Amino acid sequence: MFRGFTTLSVDSKGRMAIPSRYRERLMELADGALVLTLNPLDHSLWLYPLTEWELIEAKLAALSDFDRQSRRAKQMMRGYACDCQLDSQGRILLPVELRDYASIGKQVVILGQGNKFELWDETCWKQQRDEWLQEVGNDNGQPSDTLKTLSL
Amino acid sequence: MFRGFTTLSVDSKGRMAIPSRYRERLMELADGALVLTLNPLDHSLWLYPLTEWELIEAKLAALSDFDRQSRRAKQMMRGYACDCQLDSQGRILLPVELRDYASIGKQVVILGQGNKFELWDETCWKQQRDEWLQEVGNDNGQPSDTLKTLSL
């Protein structure tokens, strides 16, 4: 499973290097084939190895078209899913639309998140992180029922 | 299966290029034969490879004429279904009636959606997308029960 944090830069062509410690695993899993899509819950991107994405796609395909929320989730996640391939330098190309969606500028943060990675614009990530930390610290944000019983 | 997002332009003759990464698959599946029809759930269009459409047509044929919603779905989807063929440049011609239904102007968005593609006017799509993202972000729109248990 993927974990950890890296800051990377996006070059003028919109390319981003994948940290080398993940590359071997990515080659094993799907020969470097990746799927990048938007994270509809935050303004960030999700990056799956192709094999992991196929599981997600199956879950999405099972959702009904007649439930509006489900339909939108399918449209967004599948619609924006983009096939990427590690190039010979271990980089991937981030399509303009996805960069825009996540306001990705020159510096990117990549977070290992289990079966996938999460990509944030560096500035956005810092804001988000600080906001969330403050919420938790303040006890304003009531934890949801599931979290109330969670021991870490 | 199809996924991904592309912005394309419709030329003065009403033609639209199919992104090249899909063309080979489309030739394999049905020799470039496609069926374009309206999406009765949104004001957009659905584009099926002929072989996939035939499955849909069978499903539609099985729906009862005495259920009003089913009857309408049959009428609309079958009635507006239009045969298209990839031309030598990998383009298809969008009939005027369907372009009107989806308010398709100069710029079109094509979304891969599993067994089919979804075609939107670019402006309409952006509106749709932003509305939905806001709903999800605000936590107002309660996720439907299926979504509540969905881990991505």
Add this chain to the structure above:
DNA sequence: GGGAATTGTGGGTAAATGTGGGTAATCAGA
């Protein structure tokens, strides 16, 4: 601490792709 290998970054070039428009063939209506 110094040298070598690995990793991250930048950019040039050639091929592929998307776009536009001219011209010939086809079709429908009068």
Add this chain to the structure above:
DNA sequence: TCTGATTACCCACATTTACCCACAATTCCC
């Protein structure tokens, strides 16, 4: 049968993308 409109095919251009090589920075090892 003639005429006008629509559709299919062809060629040409501009942009984008993929592939390649090169350098800078970092890490690792002796």
